[in-house]
Amino acid sequence: MDGVMKRRYSYEIVPGLQARGMLARTFGSTRVVFNDFVAANRARRAAGEAFLGYPPAAKRLITDAKTTPERVWLREVSTDALQQSLRDADLAYRNFFNSIKGRRKGRRVGAPRFKTRHARQSARFTVNGFRLRGGWENTNPGGGRLYLAKIGNIPVRWSRPLPAAPSSVTVTREPDGRYFASFVVDVPDTAPVEPAHPGRVAGIDLGLKAFATIVYSDGTAEQVGNPRYFQAAQRRLARAQRSLARKVKGSKNRAKQRAMVAQLHRHVRNQRTDHARKLVRRLIDENQVIGVETLSITGIARVYGKQVHDAGWGGFLTRLASAAAEHGRDLVAAEGFFPSTQTCHACGSVEGPKGREGLRIRAWVCSCSTTHDRDRNAATNLMLVAAGQAETENARGGAVSPAPVLARPEEAGTRPTRTAAA
Ligand SMILES: [Zn+2]
Numbered sequence: 184m185d186g187v188m189k190r191r192y193s194y195e196i197v198p199g200l201q202a203r204g205m206l207a208r209t210f211g212s213t214r215v216v217f218n219d220f221v222a223a224n225r226a227r228r229a230a231g232e233a234f235l236g237y238p239p240a241a242k243r244l245i246t247d248a249k250t251t252p253e254r255v256w257l258r259e260v261s262t263d264a265l266q267q268s269l270r271d272a273d274l275a276y277r278n279f280f281n282s283i284k285g286r287r288k289g290r291r292v293g294a295p296r297f298k299t300r301h302a303r304q305s306a307r308f309t310v311n312g313f314r315l316r317g318g319w320e321n322t323n324p325g326g327g328r329l330y331l332a333k334i335g336n337i338p339v340r341w342s343r344p345l346p347a348a349p350s351s352v353t354v355t356r357e358p359d360g361r362y363f364a365s366f367v368v369d370v371p372d373t374a375p376v377e378p379a380h381p382g383r384v385a386g387i388d389l390g391l392k393a394f395a396t397i398v399y400s401d402g403t404a405e406q407v408g409n410p411r412y413f414q415a416a417q418r419r420l421a422r423a424q425r426s427l428a429r430k431v432k433g434s435k436n437r438a439k440q441r442a443m444v445a446q447l448h449r450h451v452r453n454q455r456t457d458h459a460r461k462l463v464r465r466l467i468d469e470n471q472v473i474g475v476e477t478l479s480i481t482g483i484a485r486v487y488g489k490q491v492h493d494a495g496w497g498g499f500l501t502r503l504a505s506a507a508a509e510h511g512r513d514l515v516a517a518e519g520f521f522p523s524t525q526t527c528h529a530c531g532s533v534e535g536p537k538g539r540e541g542l543r544i545r546a547w548v549c550s551c552s553t554t555h556d557r558d559r560n561a562a563t564n565l566m567l568v569a570a571g572q573a574e575t576e577n578a579r580g581g582a583v584s585p586a587p588v589l590a591r592p593e594e595a596g597t598r599p600t601r602t603a604a605a
Pocket residue numbers: 527528529530531532549550551552553
């Protein structure tokens with residue numbers, strides 16, 4: 184498998200006072216040209232005129248606009264960043280058009296909306312608009328600075344070196360006032376390495392009580408908890424949010440509290456990301472085939488409701504899918520066609536707990552007299568689907584390779600084995 188893939192490398196950057204001022208101008212200007220693009224195309228649509236695409240829009244909304252008194256200040260910021268903003272707007276429209284024509288998979292995409300100054304601020308620069316002082320080889324702790332066109336040099340907290348020269352950088356300002364630079368780097372697609380347990384299949388049931396229940400084709404199982412420090416951080420966040428709601432609108436204390444909430448949010452998000460990354464790493468290192476209920480977050484949301492967003496499953500599944508592709512593992516999603524919770528893995532009859540009420544039922548007894556732990560039975564079914572030993576409507580006939588020899592895991596009563604609580 185030769186080829187390249189795009190990877191993101193993000194770092195905190197520490198712009199000085201002047202650079203912060205210029206970044207604010209750049210964010211404002213990229214927002215204005217984005218909104219000009221949306222306004223122009225809304226007007227054209229209303230008048231029944233054709234869509235104004237990127238090349239003519241760049242001439243009209245950047246080059247020509249700079250000569251008008253209303254937009255003369257666009258000259259003060261990087262043209263590259265302005266162009267990237269218009270490209271984003273152009274892409275947002277094309278996604279929208281493809282979505283209404285049914286040419287785009289997944290959730291329907293709405294028409295692009297105006298950007299507000301309250302959203303997260305960002306600007307993208309291509310190789311025309313940024314440089315790494317000292318070259319990318321110098322991007323280790325204490326290494327090179329990031330030079331941005333019309334802004335200048337910005338120190339970077341290089342937490343890890345870049346593997347190659349980046350092709351673009353997105354600079355963002357978080358609501359708590361911190362700045363980040365996210366570099367896109369082309370890295371070679373590495374050849375897959377055999378897993379630690381060759382041919383082993385894992386079935387994963389994501390839950391609210393435990394983060395995941397995993398059953399393996401060699402007969403072992405484990406439950407991965409939500410880390411204790413993570414729950415503590417979430418409690419702190421909830422407390423800070425309540426306190427924010429009590430502060431007087433427009434007061435200094437409210438602004439301070441808002442920054443604190445933003446910081447806690449980032450902390451929780453980082454911990455969740457770290458937890459997901461470690462679990463994905465281990466699953467990929469150890470198994471050849473991995474079975475999950477669904478890869479679409481809308482699929483999970485349908486079943487579990489809004490708690491999904493707090494649980495961080497979306498990020499986990501996205502990471503798992505990209506790591507599986509990168510390392511040559513097979514990822515099999517039942518995609519909601521298969522009642523993994525209700526099906527008895529021993530006899531195949533579908534009589535387990537149903538619906539949202541069923542979420543509270545931890546254990547059930549099948550008419551074949553097998554006692555099931557809810558999560559472990561679901562994980563077992565997903566493992567069997569992934570192994571090609573059970574069929575689902577959409578997986579029927581689909582090849583799952585390689586076909587492993589299965590040791591059917593025994594049901595250990597209603598108590599799941601706790602071999603690893605992260
Ligand atoms: Zn049964």
